[in-house]
Structures are given as structure tokens and as C-alpha cells.
Amino acid sequence: MGIEIEDKFDVSPEYAVPDLSGLADVVGPKSYQLVALYYDTPDLRLASRGVTLRRRRGGADPGWHLKLPKAKGVRQEITHPLTRSTKVVPDELAELVRAYTRGAELQPVAELDTRRTVTVLLDGETGLVEIADDRVKGTVYGEEPKVVRWREVEAELLEGGSQALLAKVGKRLRKAGASPSEAASKLAKLLEPAPLPTAPTKPGSAGEVVIAYLSGQVRALLSQDPRVRRAEEDAVHQMRVASRRMRSALKAFKTVVVDTGELQEELRWLGNVLGEARDLEVIRARYAKMLAGLAPELVTGPIQTRLGSDLQRREEEAYGRIKDVLSGERYYVLLDALDELVSAPALGKAAAKPAEEKLHAIAVANWERVTKAYDHAQAIDDLERREIAMHDVRKAAKRARYTAEALQPSLGGGMGKLAKLSEDIQEVLGTYQDGVVAQETLAKEAESARQAGEDTFTYGLLIGIERNAAERAHAEFPRVWKETLKAVTKVL
Structure with a gap:
């Protein structure tokens, strides 16, 4: 190759x-x-x-x-x-x-x-x-x-x-x-093959901008398909990102491109299929890095096998399931639907409006979803329920980021700044959430090791490291949130 x-x-x-x-x-x-x-x-x-x-x-x-x-x-x-x-x-x-x-x-x-x-x-x-x-x-x-x-x-x-x-x-x-x-x-x-059909959108319209973005994401997804089948590095991640970006865009621009509920669910399905292997890939690399950073005397028992080759085996099994899905009829139907989406979309009245006027308002509305989700979470007294609600803040920030990225080529640098600010919120909350999930995974692996009569000292050490990282991200968030609100006000 x-x-x-x-x-x-x-x-x-x-x-x-x-x-x-x-x-x-x-x-x-x-x-x-x-x-x-x-x-x-x-x-x-x-x-x-x-x-x-x-x-x-x-x-x-x-x-x-x-x-x-x-x-x-x-x-x-x-x-x-x-x-x-x-x-x-x-x-x-x-x-x-x-x-x-x-x-x-x-x-x-x-x-x-x-x-x-x-x-x-x-x-x-x-x-x-x-x-x-x-x-x-x-x-x-x-x-x-x-x-x-x-x-x-x-x-x-x-x-x-x-x-x-x-x-x-x-x-x-x-x-x-x-x-x-x-x-x-x-x-x-x-x-001289016939050119791919294109959507009949009005130049300079909201519809033209949105369909151009969706077309780019369809091409991105297709380009990653062969790489995923070959299990190339980062391919599953990039294909999953393309499916998530499209689903997010269809939600954000639902008044521009209408009647996409079923397609959004199919993109969610594909993202979940890809997610199993991707999550295992990430967590295996995460644990390998953590173990490599420990002094040799602190690594006890066959923990490297459990957190390395065992996870890799599960990852390879997940890749096998992905390949089965990518050769199945449901996937082909989804790809046909994506082709139709960018060549003959169902356009709403908003599609004909000037891009800057309509799409800037959508970007603002998507950022307001983030602030509303945050206010809702902070109003919850129960700590456990509040943490669950903060996950919704992260998802809203990701959607605001994707929306701004989609609009940056047409609406200029302000959208790029908004995308970066939304990403900052997403990353801090993601660091906390990833730490929580990592602790849960380590606890399950430690229990399996304990039942097998293995030394579990290093599992406890890694759980402590993950807890400290999560708590630092949690403590840092109020500052990041305050600075982001101030910066977004200037952008919007």
C-alpha cells in the first residue's frame, strides 16, 4: 500500500x-x-x-x-x-x-x-x-x-x-x-462517467451551505470505509466522526433539510457499531501509557495481559462485527440514503434564505442549548443526577462545535472561534467522564483478577490516578465555563 x-x-x-x-x-x-x-x-x-x-x-x-x-x-x-x-x-x-x-x-x-x-x-x-x-x-x-x-x-x-x-x-x-x-x-x-447528481440549491443560500457540508461528510465516510476494513490506524475514529457530524448537522439544520429522523437513527446505529472497537482501542492505549509510566516494581500480577492482549482480543472481535455490518444490506441502504440526501434532499423553507442570515441564527441557538443544559444541571441538588445532567452539557457542546465547524467556511472566523470554545467545554467534561468510565472498567477488571487469585495492587494504583485526573478536570470546569461564556459573548 x-x-x-x-x-x-x-x-x-x-x-x-x-x-x-x-x-x-x-x-x-x-x-x-x-x-x-x-x-x-x-x-x-x-x-x-x-x-x-x-x-x-x-x-x-x-x-x-x-x-x-x-x-x-x-x-x-x-x-x-x-x-x-x-x-x-x-x-x-x-x-x-x-x-x-x-x-x-x-x-x-x-x-x-x-x-x-x-x-x-x-x-x-x-x-x-x-x-x-x-x-x-x-x-x-x-x-x-x-x-x-x-x-x-x-x-x-x-x-x-x-x-x-x-x-x-x-x-x-x-x-x-x-x-x-x-x-x-x-x-x-x-x-467519461456521468457526474454524480447534485442538489438544486440556490447560490448563497442556507441550503447550498448545508448540502455542501453534508456532501463533504458523505465523501469522508466513504473514503474511510476501505481503511476500516483494513483496520488501519485511526480509520474507525474518522468514520465514526463523519457519521456523528452528519447526524449533528441534520439535527441542527432540521429547518433547512427536513424529514431526516429515520436517517439520523441509522447514523446513530452506524456510530454505535463503530464505537465498540473505537472505545476499546482508546482505553487499551490509555492503560498501556499509564502502565509504561509506572516504576517496574509497582506493576504486579498479569495486569499487562488483562489490560493489553485481552482488550486487544476484544477489539479484534469488535472489528470482525464491524466488517460484517459493512457488508450487510442495512449499511448499503444507509449509503443509498446518504447519496439521496446530497443529490435530492427534502428542503424546508429555510433552505432558500440567505446563508449568513439563517445559519448564524442557528449557530446562536445551538450555543444557547449548551447554556440551558448547564443551568438545568446546576439546579439539580442530587449530586449523582447532576453529574448525569452534565453529560448532556457535553453532548450539547459537541453539537454546537460541529454546527460552528460546518458554518465556518461560509460565515467566517467567528464560527471557528465558537467551534474552538465549544470544544474546550467538550474536552474538559470529556476528561472527567473518561476518567469515571476508566475507573469503572478498572474496578471490573480488578474483580476478575481477584477472583482468579491475582495481585490487584496495580489496579488500585491506576484507579487512584484516574480519580485524581477526573477530580482535577471537575475542579477546573467552573473556570473554563466562566472564561468561555465571556469569550462567546464577544463572538456572537
């Missing part, structure tokens, strides 16, 4: 690749033939999302290649050894595009036969940038196959190179007559 960063250029049949000496040592040109078979659903669901899946023969890296979009000009590439079959996509790769195929069959849709001439810029033995001059014959499969020929040049950043050097190469290529390609890939140029 790797990250592919490249610039693509359209050139004429007579184009001459310019002299690149002076930028670095130059090796090449060297030519070879590449034959790639591309796979997609009959309605080109991968191509429409900028995803390419191919089986390629020839060149330095024959095999299966899956390329997933990360950002403009940046894609994640996942490889698999070449298989004999040209009809069946390896299960490992088919699994990674399920969020796009959603049960539809993958089949060959096109073939690219490329005569590639490669020049490499080096620093000693280290590759910096590879320039590929490609003469392409593309064939689109169908009842009447279509053949297209063109030429293009790609400049790809290698492991030892820099963005600055890539920019210099691009400048020389453009000066020689190349023009930046609008197609994200050769396949996109060949197939």
Missing part, C-alpha cells in the same frame, strides 16, 4: 518532453508496454467516485492495483499479486470497494494498452520524481466496442522527492506545451 501523488498533463502527439537536467540526475528514457484491464459495475459506480481497479501486465509492477481518492492529485494505492484469472477480482480487493459497489457485480469494462517511456530524476540512488510519457490505446467494452487513442504525461512524486521538485517539473512540462489534465485518471478520460 502507498500514497500516490502525481500531476497529469494532456499533450499533443508531437509533444517533446523537455530537458530536465539541472533539476537532478536524469536516468532514461526507458520504454515498455503495459496492458491493463479495468473493472467496475455495469453502471460505473467506481469510476463515478474516482476509484480505479485494474489488473495490469508489463512494466515494473505487474499485478492488481486499487486506487482510492484521498485528495486532489493524491490517491491511496493498494496492490495485490497478479492472478491467472481475468474474470474474477481477488476477494481482498472486492471487499475494499463494497461501499461503492453495494452488492453489484464487478466486471471488465475497459482495456488500456499503453506504450510508456519513463524518465526518472535521482539523487544518487534515491528516486525523486518519475516522468511517464504515455501513448495510449483505450478500448471500452460493450455491444459495440469503442477505441480511443491519446497521449499524456504524468509526473509522479517518488519516496525521496519533494512537492517543490514536483512543481518545478510540472512548470517545465507546461512551458514545453503540456496542459494540466482535467481527468483524474486514464480510465476517467476513456469512460
Whole structure:
């Protein structure tokens, strides 16, 4: 697996690749033939999302290649050894595009036969940038196959190179007559998939801003799906955040996009599915850090096993349940609903109003929810019930934060400040709540250890550390709250 960063250029049949000496040592040109078979659903669901899946023969890296979009000009590439079959996509790769195929069959849709001439810029033995001059014959499969020929040049950043050097190469290529390609890939140029439908919102309206934000979160969720299936670091967290942001936005902007109650519940369901593995991941890392900070003589019994490998086993089991869910019909239906949300949403009357006028009022209302929740909690005499109510303050602060973040691009820096202030409230209360939960978990693990006849000294020590951290956060909150109220008044 790797990250592919490249610039693509359209050139004429007579184009001459310019002299690149002076930028670095130059090796090449060297030519070879590449034959790639591309796979997609009959309605080109991968191509429409900028995803390419191919089986390629020839060149330095024959095999299966899956390329997933990360950002403009940046894609994640996942490889698999070449298989004999040209009809069946390896299960490992088919699994990674399920969020796009959603049960539809993958089949060959096109073939690219490329005569590639490669020049490499080096620093000693280290590759910096590879320039590929490609003469392409593309064939689109169908009842009447279509053949297209063109030429293009790609400049790809290698492991030892820099963005600055890539920019210099691009400048020389453009000066020689190349023009930046609008197609994200050769396949996109060949197939020209229909663009994804977009919502008919009025420019400058509240509806335009909200749908643009939701569209970004849908893309974020889809981009994390393959990473979650591969159990990559932080992937579950990022996917869970995307689902939470969407659910929060649908609540906050319920007068802009209407009738989303069922969709909100499905996003809650997905967040809960992802949450089990994420919570175990966080708490395992938390305990590992705490144990590492103790003197060796204070770590007694098999506590590292109980709080390490045992929790990791539970985490892996939770990942298995996530993968089952991500390959299930309920998840596919949710993804279809999200597509419909951003392409054909049910818009309320507020959607047509000017963004600044309507959305600023919504941001204010969401912050007022935080203050009301706090006032309600402080009016409760019973300490235990008050602590439960303070959890509602944290949730309200998170919603105010997400709302402000959604509006920052359109309403400016004030929303960024409001988001940060809301996050401060959320984090202090979160530190307290996390400490309480950690103490409860440690107490349960200590009881299991005690019943197994193990030394539980270190459990008590960790519980004491967690209690002190929680109490410090609890004591700090009144100051943070007072300072935040003062700052928010200036912002709003």
C-alpha cells in the first residue's frame, strides 16, 4: 500500500518532453508496454467516485492495483499479486470497494494498452520524481466496442522527492506545451462517467451551505470505509466522526433539510457499531501509557495481559462485527440514503434564505442549548443526577462545535472561534467522564483478577490516578465555563 501523488498533463502527439537536467540526475528514457484491464459495475459506480481497479501486465509492477481518492492529485494505492484469472477480482480487493459497489457485480469494462517511456530524476540512488510519457490505446467494452487513442504525461512524486521538485517539473512540462489534465485518471478520460447528481440549491443560500457540508461528510465516510476494513490506524475514529457530524448537522439544520429522523437513527446505529472497537482501542492505549509510566516494581500480577492482549482480543472481535455490518444490506441502504440526501434532499423553507442570515441564527441557538443544559444541571441538588445532567452539557457542546465547524467556511472566523470554545467545554467534561468510565472498567477488571487469585495492587494504583485526573478536570470546569461564556459573548 502507498500514497500516490502525481500531476497529469494532456499533450499533443508531437509533444517533446523537455530537458530536465539541472533539476537532478536524469536516468532514461526507458520504454515498455503495459496492458491493463479495468473493472467496475455495469453502471460505473467506481469510476463515478474516482476509484480505479485494474489488473495490469508489463512494466515494473505487474499485478492488481486499487486506487482510492484521498485528495486532489493524491490517491491511496493498494496492490495485490497478479492472478491467472481475468474474470474474477481477488476477494481482498472486492471487499475494499463494497461501499461503492453495494452488492453489484464487478466486471471488465475497459482495456488500456499503453506504450510508456519513463524518465526518472535521482539523487544518487534515491528516486525523486518519475516522468511517464504515455501513448495510449483505450478500448471500452460493450455491444459495440469503442477505441480511443491519446497521449499524456504524468509526473509522479517518488519516496525521496519533494512537492517543490514536483512543481518545478510540472512548470517545465507546461512551458514545453503540456496542459494540466482535467481527468483524474486514464480510465476517467476513456469512460467519461456521468457526474454524480447534485442538489438544486440556490447560490448563497442556507441550503447550498448545508448540502455542501453534508456532501463533504458523505465523501469522508466513504473514503474511510476501505481503511476500516483494513483496520488501519485511526480509520474507525474518522468514520465514526463523519457519521456523528452528519447526524449533528441534520439535527441542527432540521429547518433547512427536513424529514431526516429515520436517517439520523441509522447514523446513530452506524456510530454505535463503530464505537465498540473505537472505545476499546482508546482505553487499551490509555492503560498501556499509564502502565509504561509506572516504576517496574509497582506493576504486579498479569495486569499487562488483562489490560493489553485481552482488550486487544476484544477489539479484534469488535472489528470482525464491524466488517460484517459493512457488508450487510442495512449499511448499503444507509449509503443509498446518504447519496439521496446530497443529490435530492427534502428542503424546508429555510433552505432558500440567505446563508449568513439563517445559519448564524442557528449557530446562536445551538450555543444557547449548551447554556440551558448547564443551568438545568446546576439546579439539580442530587449530586449523582447532576453529574448525569452534565453529560448532556457535553453532548450539547459537541453539537454546537460541529454546527460552528460546518458554518465556518461560509460565515467566517467567528464560527471557528465558537467551534474552538465549544470544544474546550467538550474536552474538559470529556476528561472527567473518561476518567469515571476508566475507573469503572478498572474496578471490573480488578474483580476478575481477584477472583482468579491475582495481585490487584496495580489496579488500585491506576484507579487512584484516574480519580485524581477526573477530580482535577471537575475542579477546573467552573473556570473554563466562566472564561468561555465571556469569550462567546464577544463572538456572537
